[in-house]
Amino acid sequence: xxxxxxxxxxxxxxxxxxxxxxxxxxxxxxxxxxxxxxxxxxxxxxxxxxxxxxxxxxxxxxxxxxxxxxxxxxxxxxxxxxxxxxxxxxxxxxxxxxxxxxxxxxxxxxxxxxxxxxxxxxxxxxxxxxxxxxxxxxxxxxxxxxxxxxxxxxxxxxxxxxxxxxxxxxxxxxxxxxxxxxxxxxxxxxxxxxxxxxxxxxxxxxxxxxxxxxxxxxxxxxxxxxxxxxxxxxxxxxxxxxxxxxxxxxxxxxxxxxxxxxxxxxxxxxxxxxxxxxxxxxxxxxxxxxxxxxxxxxxxxxxxxxxxxxxxxxxxxxxxxxxxxxxxxxxxxxxxxxxxxxxxxxxxxxxxxxxxxxxxxxxxxxxxxxxxxxxxxxxxxxxxxxxxxxxxxxxxxxxxxxxxxxxxxxxxxxxxxxxxxxxxxxxxxxxxxxxxxxxxxxxxxxxxxxxxxxxxxxxxxxxxxxxxxxxxxxxxxxxxxx
Ligand code: NAD
Numbered sequence: 001x002x003x004x005x006x007x008x009x010x011x012x013x014x015x016x017x018x019x020x021x022x023x024x025x026x027x028x029x030x031x032x033x034x035x036x037x038x039x040x041x042x043x044x045x046x047x048x049x050x051x052x053x054x055x056x057x058x059x060x061x062x063x064x065x066x067x068x069x070x071x072x073x074x075x076x077x078x079x080x081x082x083x084x085x086x087x088x089x090x091x092x093x094x095x096x097x098x099x100x101x102x103x104x105x106x107x108x109x110x111x112x113x114x115x116x117x118x119x120x121x122x123x124x125x126x127x128x129x130x131x132x133x134x135x136x137x138x139x140x141x142x143x144x145x146x147x148x149x150x151x152x153x154x155x156x157x158x159x160x161x162x163x164x165x166x167x168x169x170x171x172x173x174x175x176x177x178x179x180x181x182x183x184x185x186x187x188x189x190x191x192x193x194x195x196x197x198x199x200x201x202x203x204x205x206x207x208x209x210x211x212x213x214x215x216x217x218x219x220x221x222x223x224x225x226x227x228x229x230x231x232x233x234x235x236x237x238x239x240x241x242x243x244x245x246x247x248x249x250x251x252x253x254x255x256x257x258x259x260x261x262x263x264x265x266x267x268x269x270x271x272x273x274x275x276x277x278x279x280x281x282x283x284x285x286x287x288x289x290x291x292x293x294x295x296x297x298x299x300x301x302x303x304x305x306x307x308x309x310x311x312x313x314x315x316x317x318x319x320x321x322x323x324x325x326x327x328x329x330x331x332x333x334x335x336x337x338x339x340x341x342x343x344x345x346x347x348x349x350x351x352x353x354x355x356x357x358x359x360x361x362x363x364x365x366x367x368x369x370x371x372x373x374x375x376x377x378x379x380x381x382x383x384x385x386x387x388x389x390x391x392x393x394x395x396x397x398x399x400x401x402x403x404x405x406x407x408x409x410x411x412x413x414x415x416x417x418x419x420x421x422x423x424x425x426x427x428x429x430x431x432x433x434x435x436x437x438x439x440x441x442x443x444x445x446x447x448x449x450x451x452x453x454x455x456x457x458x459x460x461x462x463x464x465x466x467x468x469x470x471x472x473x474x475x476x477x478x479x480x481x482x
Contacts, residue, residue, distance in 0.1 A: 001035060001036070001093070002026070002035070002036045002090070002183060003086060003090075003187075004186065004187065004190055006026070006036055006037065006038050006039075006182075006183060006186055007023050007037050007038060007039050008039060009039045009041050009045055009049075009203075009204060009205045009206065010186075010189045010193075010202070010203055010204040010205075011045070011048050011049050011052045011200075011203050011205075012048075012051075012052030012055065012056070012199050012200045012203065013052075013193070013198070013199025013200060014199075017039070018039045018040060018041050018042065018044075018045050018205075018207075019042065019044035019045055019048075020040070020042055020044070022039075022040040023037040023038060023039055023040055024037065024038050024039075024040045024179055024206070024207070024208070025037055026038055026094065026182075026183065027180075027328070028093050028094075028096070029095070029096030029317075029324070029325040029326065029327050029328065029363060029364050030093070030096050030315075030316035030317045030318070030324065030325050030359075030360060030363045031316070031360045031362050031363055032329070032360070032362025032363055032364065033362060035093065036183075038179075038182045038183070038186070038206045039205075039206050039207065040206070040207050040208065040211070040212075041176075041205035041206055041207035041211070041212040042207060042211045042212060042215065043211065043212075043215035045205050045207070045212065046174070046176075046205060046212055046215040046216050046219055047215075047219075049174045049203040049205050049216075050145060050174065050219055050221035050222060051221075052172075052199070052200040052203050053145040053172035053173070053174055053200055053201075053203055054144075054145060054172070054221060055200050056172040056198060056199060056200025056201050057142075057144060057145070057172050057200075059198065059199075059200065060198040060199075061170075061172060061197075061198040061199075061200060061201040062170070062172075064170065064198065065121075066120045066121035066123070066170070067120070067121050069120045069121075069167060069168055069170060070116075070117045070118065070119075070120035070121050070168070071117070072117075072167075072195060072196060072197055073113045073114075073116050073117035073120065073164065073167060073168060074113065074114065074117035074118075075195035075196065076113045076191060076192050076195040076197070077110045077111075077112075077113030077114045077117060078110075078195075079191045079194055079195055080106065080109050080110040080113060080188070080191055081107075081110045083187075083191060084103065084106045084107065084110070086187070087102075087106040087109070087156065087184055087187055087188075088102040088103040088105075088106045089102070089318075090183045090184055090187055091105055091106065091155065091156060091181075091183070091184050092317035092318055092324075093183075093317065093318070094155075094181045094182075094183045094184065095152060095153065095155070095180075095181045095280075095317075095324075095327060096281070096317050096324040096325040096326070096327060096363075096364070097280050097281075097317055097324050098317055098319075098320045098321055098322070098323070098324045099317060099318060099320040100320050101279065101280060101324075102317070104445070105154060105155075105156040105157050106156055106184075108156065108157045108160060108445050108447060109156040109157065109159065109160040109184075109188070110160075111160070111445075111447045112157075112160025112161055112164040112447055113160065113164055115164070115447050115448060115464075116164040116165055116167070116168040116468075117168070119168060119465060119468060120168040120169075123140050123169070123465075123468050123469075123472065124140075125137055125138035125139050125140055125474075126138050128476075130478070133480055133481060133482045134478060134479065134480050134481070135478075135479045135481065136476065136477065136478050136479070137476075137477050138474050138475065138476050138477070139474070139475045139477060140169070140468075140469075140472045140473075140474060140475075141170075141472060141473055141474075141475055142166075142169045142170035142171040142471070142472055142473075143171055143223040143224035143246075143247070143471065143472065143473055144171065144172070144223035144224070145171065145172050145173075145174065145221060145222050145223050145224075146166045146171040146172070146173050146174070146222070146223065146224045146225070146226060146471065147173075147174050147176070147216045147217065147219070147222045147224070147225045147226070148162050148163055148166070148173055148174065148175045148176065148225075148226045149176045149209075149213050149216060149217065149225065149226070149227045149228070149229065149237065150162070150175070150176070150177055150178060150185070150228050150229070151178050151228055151229045151230075152177075152178035152179075152180035152181035152327055153181075153280055153283045153284060153285070153327070154280070154284070155177055155178070155181050155182075155184045155185055156184050156188070157445075158228050158251075159175065159177075159184070159185060159188055160447075161447070161451075161462045161463045161467060162226045162228070162249075162462055162467075163175055163188075163202065165462065165467035165468055165470070165471045166224075166226070166471045167197075167201060167202065168468060168471070169468055169471045169472040170472075171223075171224070171471055172200055172201050172202075172203075173201065173202050173203070174203045174204075174205065174216060174222070175189070175202065175203070175204045175205070176205055176206070176207065176212050176213050176216050177204070177206050178209075178229075179206065179207065179208050179209065180327050180328060181327070182206035185204055185206070186204060186206070189202055189204045209233060213233075213237075214236075214240065217236075217237040217240035217241055218240040218241075218243060218244075219244075220244045222241075222244075222246060223246055224246055224247050224248075224249075224471070225237060225241045225246060225247075225248045225249070226248075226249045226251075226460075226462070226470075226471075227248060227249065227250050227251070228251040228252075228285075229251075229252065230252065230253060231252045231253055231456050234250040234252045234458060237250070238250060247460075248460070249452070249458075249459070249460030249461075249462060249470055250453070250458035250459055250460060251285065251451075251452060251453065251457075251458050251460070251462060252285070252410075252412075252453055252456060252457050252458035253285055253384040253386070253410060253412070253456070253457060254285050254286055254287070254289075254384060254410045254411075254412030254413060254453065254457050255289055255290060255381075255382065255383070255384055255408040255410045256276075256286055256287065256288050256289065256290065256410070256412050256413040256414055256415075256433070257288065257290040257291075257292045257404065257405045257414050257415070258272070258273055258276060258288040258290070258291055258292065258414070258415035258416075258417065258441060259292045259293075259395075259401050259404075259405055259414065259415065259416050259417065259427065259431075260273070260291065260292065260293045260294065260297070260301060260417040261294050261398075261401070261416075261417060261418035261420070261423065262294040262296040262297045263418055263419050263420055264417035264418050264419060264439075265417070265419065265439070266297070266300075266301060266304065268417075268439065269417045269439075270304055270305070270308060271308075272415065272440060272441040272442075273288065273291055273305065273390075273441075274305065274308045274309070274312075274390075275441075276288035276415070276441045276442060277289060277291075277368070277388065277389075277390035278312060278322065278323050278353075278368045278388045278390075280324075281323050281324055281325065281326050281366070281368075281387065281388045282335075282368070282385065282386065282387045282388035282389060282390075283326065283327060283331070283386050283387065285412060285457075286412055286413040286435075286442070287386075288390070288413070288415055288441055289384070289385060289389065289390055289391065290381060290390070290391055290393060290404075291305065291390055291391070291392045291393070292393050292394075292395055292401060292404050292405060293392060293393070293394055293395070294394070294395060294396075294401070295394045295395065295396050298392070298394045301392075302350065302370075302372055302392055305351070305370055305390075305392065306350050306351035306370060307351075309351035309352060309353055309368060309369075309370045310351050310352070310353065310354075311353070312353030312354070312367075312368050313353065313354060313356055314353055314354065314355045314356065314359065314365050314366070314367055314368070315355065315356040315358070315359045315365070316359060316360065316363060319356070321356065322353065322368075323353060323368055323388055325359075325363040325364040325365045325366075326364040326365075326366055326387060327364070328364060329364055331364065331386065331387070332364045332365075332366055332387075334385075334386070334387070335366055335385055335386070335387030335388075335389065336366070338379070338380060338383075338385045338387070338389060339366075339369055339389065341378075341379065341380055342369060342371040342380065342389075346373045347371050347372065347373045347374040347375075347378060347380055347391070348371065348372060348373055349369045349370065349371050350370050350371065350372045350392075351369075351370045352367040352368065352369050352370070353367045353368040353369075353388075354367060355367055366387060366388060367388075368388035368389070368390075369388065369389050369390075370390055370392065371389065371390070371391045371392070372391075372392045374391040374392065374393055375393075376393050376404045376407055377407070378391075381393055381408075382408050382409075384410070398423065398426070398427070401427070402427070402430045402431065405431050405432075405433075406430075406431060406432045409455050409456040410453070410455055410456050410457045411432040411433045411434065411453055411454030411455040411456075411457050412433055412434055412435070412452075412453045412454075412457035412458075413433055413434065413435045413436075413437070413441075413442075414431045414433040414435070414436050414437070415436075415437045415438075415440070415441040416428065416431070416436065416437070416438050416439070417439055418438075418439075419439075424438045424439075432454050432455065433453075433454060433457075434450075434451060434452045434453050434454055434457065434461070435449065435450075435451060446463065446464075447463060447464070448463070448464045448465075449463055449464050450462075450463055450464040450465075450466035450467070451463040451464070
């Protein structure tokens with residue numbers, strides 16, 4: 001069912017075997033069964049990828065103008081749109097996400113390509129007034145070879161935002177997809193090839209994190225690392241990159257709140273509150289895993305959230321229900337260890353969704369759970385669970401709402417629900433997060449909106465125009481001419 005040879009890696013425009021010739025199985029989380037294999041790249045393969053990327057920079061890719069790069073990205077975007085069904089089905093099978101959600105990711109990938117296609121020739125330098133007899137200007141240049149280490153939860157979206165921006169600025173990219181979900185990364189590379197991307201501009205080496213990933217992060221021939229994943233591995237990647245002093249963008253985890261004041265439009269908020277908790281089975285960095293609600297409406301909101309949770313249906317990705325399986329049995333065990341904390345009197349699971357009867361027994365299914373009576377400092381309210389679990393935390397006034405919202409080590413995204421205009425602005429300024437949404441959450445994906453964390457959610461910004469600054473370096477030229 002994988003519509004291409006998935007066991008090879010892309011190096012310098014050629015699909016080749018890994019040096020060791022080993023592979024990793026591809027599991028379908030909806031059934032627990034294997035349906036293919038991917039290459040298990042290692043240090044030797046990363047060496048070859050770095051050499052190929054370096055050669056691309058001094059070859060056709062290095063000579064491509066900003067206009068050329070934009071046109072190539074536009075062609076890739078058009079081909080992604082043509083192959084949307086294939087990409088969506090591949091992602092649904094590989095990650096376990098319901099087909100509609102996988103399709104939205106493929107649409108986002110195409111949209112990232114369009115956005116960065118249009119932006120490639122619009123990044124300009126500046127002239128700076130200076131001393132008599134001098135002309136000063138700045139140039140935006142690519143870093144050179146960029147490494148992209150990505151997780152399994154949103155492969156297409158993360159490829160779009162990071163590889164798309166890196167290529168727009170003229171870098172040569174090496175992509176290390178996650179061992180649990182590499183298929184759409186390989187499909188994307190094939191599409192880029194079909195669009196005519198010069199050899200070596202994009203190289204793809206799947207494999208294990210501690211092998212291919214660690215080799216990429218530590219490679220002295222890499223000039224910039226974009227890492228999306230866990231806090232723990234992000235720290236290790238930053239240390240590895242630090243050993244040869246190259247910049248790192250870290251897009252890490254979160255424990256994002258949605259703060260609901262008593263004056264909010266609850267009908268409008270409800271679908272956002274639930275979706276932001278259970279989308280992709282809660283395996284989303286920006287999942288709103290904390291609902292922080294004003295005490296006056298706590299019971300009413302809890303009752304309405306509970307009704308929504310009881311209506312959620314969980315099943316195979318291709319059945320396209322509300323929630324699919326978790327990525328792996330390991331992830332399910334991890335989430336289950338948190339749910340065990342909610343099986344006590346306090347905190348307590350107040351409502352759960354249901355797994356459909358015909359869900360295959362080998363799939364990694366877990367009913368979404370809503371947990372109430374959670375103290376703000378409880379592990380359930382502090383740690384990233386990365387599963388379909390939302391906790392509800394009450395607050396009495398605005399100051400307490402801010403303190404709870406900011407009361408974790410993370411700072412990725414937040415939502416604020418209130419019809420008081422002055423409070424909307426106060427909250428937006430007081431909350432420590434890379435994105436704050438007022439009376440919405442996620443803004444429909446927001447390809448154009450800069451995204452990134454504060455605190456343990458990471459540093460650097462991807463998405464939007466801002467990413468182009470991160471994937472380039474500024475050079476100042478000072479000419480003295482008298
Ligand atoms: P992970 O950190 O385990 O793995 C991410 C990537 O790092 C994978 O490709 C993996 O192979 C690689 N890796 C693992 N060990 C490595 C090492 N020692 N050196 C180099 N690379 C290594 O994360 P995950 O479980 O795949 O993803 C879940 C995490 O990602 C969550 O914490 C989630 O919040 C975060 N995430 C963040 C964002 C964001 O934009 N902020 C987006 C998606 C996911």
